[in-house]
Amino acid sequence: MSVTLKGRSLPSWLDYTGEEIRYLLDLSKKVKEESKAGKVFRRFTGKTLALLFEKRSTRTRCAFETAFGEEGGHPVFLSTADIQLGAKESIEDTARVLGRMFSAIQFRGFRQSTVEILAGYSGVPVYNGLTDQFHPTQVLADIMTLEESFGPAGGKKLCFVGDGRNNVARSLFVICSKMGVHFTVITPASLLPDQELVDRCSHWAAKSGAKIRITENPDGVEGADAVYTDVWASMGEEAKREERKALLGPYQVNQALMDKTGRKDSIFLHCLPAVKGEEVSADIIAGPQSRAWDQAENRKHTIKAIMLATLPPDGETPGSARE
Ligand code: CP
Ligand code: NVA
Numbered sequence: 001m002s003v004t005l006k007g008r009s010l011p012s013w014l015d016y017t018g019e020e021i022r023y024l025l026d027l028s029k030k031v032k033e034e035s036k037a038g039k040v041f042r043r044f045t046g047k048t049l050a051l052l053f054e055k056r057s058t059r060t061r062c063a064f065e066t067a068f069g070e071e072g073g074h075p076v077f078l079s080t081a082d083i084q085l086g087a088k089e090s091i092e093d094t095a096r097v098l099g100r101m102f103s104a105i106q107f108r109g110f111r112q113s114t115v116e117i118l119a120g121y122s123g124v125p126v127y128n129g130l131t132d133q134f135h136p137t138q139v140l141a142d143i144m145t146l147e148e149s150f151g152p153a154g155g156k157k158l159c160f161v162g163d164g165r166n167n168v169a170r171s172l173f174v175i176c177s178k179m180g181v182h183f184t185v186i187t188p189a190s191l192l193p194d195q196e197l198v199d200r201c202s203h204w205a206a207k208s209g210a211k212i213r214i215t216e217n218p219d220g221v222e223g224a225d226a227v228y229t230d231v232w233a234s235m236g237e238e239a240k241r242e243e244r245k246a247l248l249g250p251y252q253v254n255q256a257l258m259d260k261t262g263r264k265d266s267i268f269l270h271c272l273p274a275v276k277g278e279e280v281s282a283d284i285i286a287g288p289q290s291r292a293w294d295q296a297e298n299r300k301h302t303i304k305a306i307m308l309a310t311l312p313p314d315g316e317t318p319g320s321a322r323e
Helices: 018-036 059-069 091-101 112-122 136-150 167-179 195-208 238-251 255-259 282-286 292-310
Strands: 048-053 074-079 104-108 126-128 157-161 182-186 212-215 226-229 267-270
Touching: 018 136, 018 167, 018 292, 048 059, 048 091, 059 074, 059 104, 059 136, 059 292, 091 104, 091 112, 104 112, 112 126, 126 136, 126 292, 136 167, 136 226, 136 267, 136 292, 157 167, 167 182, 167 195, 195 212, 255 282, 267 282, 267 292
Parallel strands: 048 074, 048 104, 104 126, 157 182, 157 226, 182 212, 226 267
Antiparallel strands: none
């Protein structure tokens, strides 16, 4: 069966099949190989991309902007200091207007509903560059990075240690469940992922063969191919930082925790930015087990692959926007 993703948005991986995600991972690998071989293409010539940011970003913004621009596309960065988005103008109206001017839209911000409204009303592909709920482009790069160390992701064990209900943990939960990756969330009881997500992921895991485990015990990393962590207080949760430091102290990824895997070849993953001395010790992120910098690079290759796969062919005008 051939995979066609033309015109598709990426609000999260919830509505994507394992086969579609596999297609994007294979395309990402090809894009990276082309880049390493110094091949230059102009596959986004004549196309435009709106980059909407309510929250700060280094990797996501730079990955979208360079991946699109180096292939001849024209990215336009728009922070909420620049445009109306839900304040003086409704998100629906902004979507209608942007859909008439841009080939695609990326949104980073607070509400998942904003991505969904932009996708529903613009008529062009909309990519979620991080919301409070999900960070889908991140975890495609994470699975790519896992495969670079261990080959096909199915049957590998990935453990997320830390804030088990944040956007990165939730997105890993979904993509691992769909791709047959054994996924363990190691988190205190007060930071468990919500039951609705657990139920949905369990359903996909039953089909893909992924084993799902949720535990408060850091010993759960035993046998892990990859140990993953993220900041203890995400963007927008700064007021919770001290409370989280007290709660998550025992979950810091340091050498003692990495040793609990019982493997010398386990890798360490982090989406970045990292707060060294909190969720990860400085020696681990800089050490031989860390793949954090490969992950960051892979953001660009995977984001380029997502845009190549979803942007409509040349000559097709945007504009099945809802009026
Ligand atoms: N990992 C990630 O999304 O990084 P930025 O916040 O810098 O985009
Ligand atoms: N959970 C983090 C991810 C940053 C890429 C946050 O939302 O701030």
